[in-house]
Amino acid sequence: DIQMTQSPPVLSASVGDRVTLSCKASQNINKNLDWYQQKHGEAPKLLIYYTNNLQTGIPSRFSGSGSGTDYTLTISSLQPEDVATYYCYQYNSGNTFGAGTKLELK
Amino acid sequence: QVTLKESGTGILQPSQALSLTCSFSGFSLSTTGICVSWIRQPSGKGLEWLADICWDDGKGYNPSLKNRLSISKDTSNNQAFLKITSVDTADTATYYCARNTYYGYYYVMDAWGQGASVTVSS
Numbered sequence: 001d002i003q004m005t006q007s008p009p010v011l012s013a014s015v016g017d018r019v020t021l022s023c024k025a026s027q028n029i030n031k032n033l034d035w036y037q038q039k040h041g042e043a044p045k046l047l048i049y050y051t052n053n054l055q056t057g058i059p060s061r062f063s064g065s066g067s068g069t070d071y072t073l074t075i076s077s078l079q080p081e082d083v084a085t086y087y088c089y090q091y092n093s094g095n096t097f098g099a100g101t102k103l104e105l106k
Numbered sequence: 107q108v109t110l111k112e113s114g115t116g117i118l119q120p121s122q123a124l125s126l127t128c129s130f131s132g133f134s135l136s137t138t139g140i141c142v143s144w145i146r147q148p149s150g151k152g153l154e155w156l157a158d159i160c161w162d163d164g165k166g167y168n169p170s171l172k173n174r175l176s177i178s179k180d181t182s183n184n185q186a187f188l189k190i191t192s193v194d195t196a197d198t199a200t201y202y203c204a205r206n207t208y209y210g211y212y213y214v215m216d217a218w219g220q221g222a223s224v225t226v227s228s
Contacts, residue, residue: 001169032212036153043202043218044145044153050212087153091213094169095143095155 002026004088006098012106019075021101023088028068032092035064035073038100039084047086048073080105108132110142110203112222120228124190128203128219135181137161139208142186143215144177146199154199158206159186193226200224 003026013019023033031051036044046055048064051071061076075082083105088098114126128142135142141160147153157167157177167175176189190197200221207214 034215038153043221045218046214046216049214049216055214055216089153089155089215095158095166097145097153097155099152 002029002090002093002096004090004096004098006086006088006101008101009099010102010104012104013078014106015078015080017078019078019082019103021073021086021103023066023071023073023098025069025071025090025092027093029090029092031067032090033064033066033071034089034091035062036087036089037082037084038087044087078103078105108205108217110205110217110219112201112203112219114201114222114224116223117225117227118193120194120226121192122226124188124193124197124224124226126188126190126201126203126222126224128186128188130184130186130203130205130219132217133205134184135159135161135179135186141206141208141213142179143204143206144186144188145202145204146197147202147221148196148199156201157188160208195226198224198226 005024007022035048038044052064085100085102087100110130141158143158144156159177174191179186202221204215204218
């Protein structure tokens with residue numbers, strides 16, 4: 001099974017900060033990776049698919065990058081409404097979510 | 107507009123079987139490339155992918171739960187189903203269904219239901 005390790009588990013940042021969330025796979029996942037945002041009490045929402053493709057309707061401050069085993073979600077200028085837990089998800093071999101990064105406002 | 111809604115047994119006892127239904131609109135499970143996935147989330151914890159079923163009746167299961175899961179679909183009525191046998195308290199969670207579309211070399215799981223809460227308790 002492919003394991004997905006997200007870091008950090010909790011991230012505190014200020015409005016306007018550039019924020020980077022990391023996701024590392026236990027083996028090459030060939031860019032078959034998505035990022036989801038989940039706000040408290042809500043279903044997850046797709047932000048980025050296939051590593052770096054912005055889902056329709058998602059603000060352009062969100063971007064994704066990576067290859068092989070290492071992937072990154074970047075928020076270029078943090079907004080208050082971005083407070084949420086972020087999950088990476090791989091489907092290259094089996095289907096696995098990371099444990100999430102909880103993003104808080106400082 | 108794509109919508110999905112989960113329904114099922116809200117409270118059940120250990121060893122019983124859990125039956126979940128995903129009722130959807132705005133797409134068809136007979137369309138090439140379309141799949142419906144099931145994902146669950148215990149309260150305060152992360153997401154766990156469970157199973158999926160696709161337009162061609164292809165099915166996938168989480169290996170750690172495979173012996174207990176059964177997924178099926180009713181294309182005519184726009185529904186997908188998940189059954190989990192021999193539940194225990196560890197199966198207490200919110201269960202989501204989601205549309206997953208295959209685009210040739212990648213998938214997009216872009217629409218989710220609101221989730222159905224399931225509690226297993228004696």
